[in-house]
Amino acid sequence: MTLVAADTAWVLISSALVLFMLTGLALFYGGMVRRKNVLSSMMHSFVVMSIVGVLWIIIGYSLAFGTGNKFIGGFEHLFLNGIDHNSVTGTIPTYTFIAFQGMFAIITPALISGALVGRIKFISYILFIILWSLIVYAPVCHWVWGGGFLTGEALDFAGGTVVHITSGISALTMLVFLGKRRGYGVDVIKPHNVTLTLLGTGLLWFGWFGFNAGSALAANSIAALAFMTTFVAPAAAGLSWMTVEWINRGKPTALGFATGILAGLVVITPAAGFVTPTSAIIIGLIAGILCYSAVMLKGKLGYDDSLDVFGVHGVGGITGALLTGVFASVGGTGLLLGNPYQLYLQFEGVIITIIYSVICTLVIGFVIEKIVGLKVSINEENVGLDQTQHGEKGYNF
Numbered sequence: 001m002t003l004v005a006a007d008t009a010w011v012l013i014s015s016a017l018v019l020f021m022l023t024g025l026a027l028f029y030g031g032m033v034r035r036k037n038v039l040s041s042m043m044h045s046f047v048v049m050s051i052v053g054v055l056w057i058i059i060g061y062s063l064a065f066g067t068g069n070k071f072i073g074g075f076e077h078l079f080l081n082g083i084d085h086n087s088v089t090g091t092i093p094t095y096t097f098i099a100f101q102g103m104f105a106i107i108t109p110a111l112i113s114g115a116l117v118g119r120i121k122f123i124s125y126i127l128f129i130i131l132w133s134l135i136v137y138a139p140v141c142h143w144v145w146g147g148g149f150l151t152g153e154a155l156d157f158a159g160g161t162v163v164h165i166t167s168g169i170s171a172l173t174m175l176v177f178l179g180k181r182r183g184y185g186v187d188v189i190k191p192h193n194v195t196l197t198l199l200g201t202g203l204l205w206f207g208w209f210g211f212n213a214g215s216a217l218a219a220n221s222i223a224a225l226a227f228m229t230t231f232v233a234p235a236a237a238g239l240s241w242m243t244v245e246w247i248n249r250g251k252p253t254a255l256g257f258a259t260g261i262l263a264g265l266v267v268i269t270p271a272a273g274f275v276t277p278t279s280a281i282i283i284g285l286i287a288g289i290l291c292y293s294a295v296m297l298k299g300k301l302g303y304d305d306s307l308d309v310f311g312v313h314g315v316g317g318i319t320g321a322l323l324t325g326v327f328a329s330v331g332g333t334g335l336l337l338g339n340p341y342q343l344y345l346q347f348e349g350v351i352i353t354i355i356y357s358v359i360c361t362l363v364i365g366f367v368i369e370k371i372v373g374l375k376v377s378i379n380e381e382n383v384g385l386d387q388t389q390h391g392e393k394g395y396n397f
Helices: 006-032 035-065 096-116 122-145 160-178 194-216 221-249 255-268 277-301 309-327 340-371 378-383 385-390
Strands: none
Touching: 006 035, 006 194, 006 255, 006 385, 035 096, 035 122, 035 385, 096 122, 096 160, 096 309, 122 160, 122 340, 122 385, 160 255, 160 309, 160 340, 194 255, 194 309, 194 340, 221 255, 221 277, 255 277, 255 309, 309 340, 378 385
């Protein structure tokens, strides 16, 4: 293939945008926790840049995109063996493709941290990121994008299955080991700075244009379509979340609106390059309602998903994957265009990913629990993880 300068430039820019999303995620999560845990929460987002950034080059890329078999890539590209500055993937340098995919590998486990904040040991979190990236993320990425058994079957434009279902389901699974925060359901646990969360929302939306439109891997009409759907779906989801909350609670909250926007970003991710902007609006409206309902259900079921990772990313990812099978009309057809089989393939991919993520996360959690333990002591939880895990304070007034 011949290199196309515009494609290379766009994917490089998109790679930087996706990495910048980690800053948005750190602010989004950091504002939602209590003041005593703001630094530890933000560290959970930032430290993944280093851990997975190195891990991706050593072995992650090879496991995800190496030849291997239908379930996992091979080891031929360890330390990027066999790849140099002259290597080409499609119309872009292979190094550009590796960088772009590496940013996805970085942000996915960071999403899980929102369910674990305020109670997980930092060393345990590091071990979890390493094991989860190799055992869960890399294989699922290979299944869907690297030539595995779901490649060309289940539609996932930018990571509804690979990113959001894996992270959302794994976050919920880890609660089996961590249990509830001290005082959950008794004390009022409120975000310490919603303004940070709103700022993080804007940065996430900004970076998400690279996340979705960059997944076209070219500066073309599909990138433009994905850009448009990434613009309108979160807008619609923010409105539907705000409306439902307004009806149920009597007031629309800034935190709820921000979470609705995030739900819309999540739900459009698998569909971004496969549906029209009009369909994206419908998908976003549905996401706002379903994800709001999932978050409200958390209180009734009594599980402590600190920052609603499952309710937004798990439910949003599943919803987006299935609705892709309904509304797909570009580069594939869905249920509305007379292809119910695509919806079946989407459902199959969702179920397989859920089962695999649960089983592997349970094994990973069990191993870490036995080696170093997972949850901080009650005293450490009371003091806060900023001081007990990092020896710092977020605010020194």
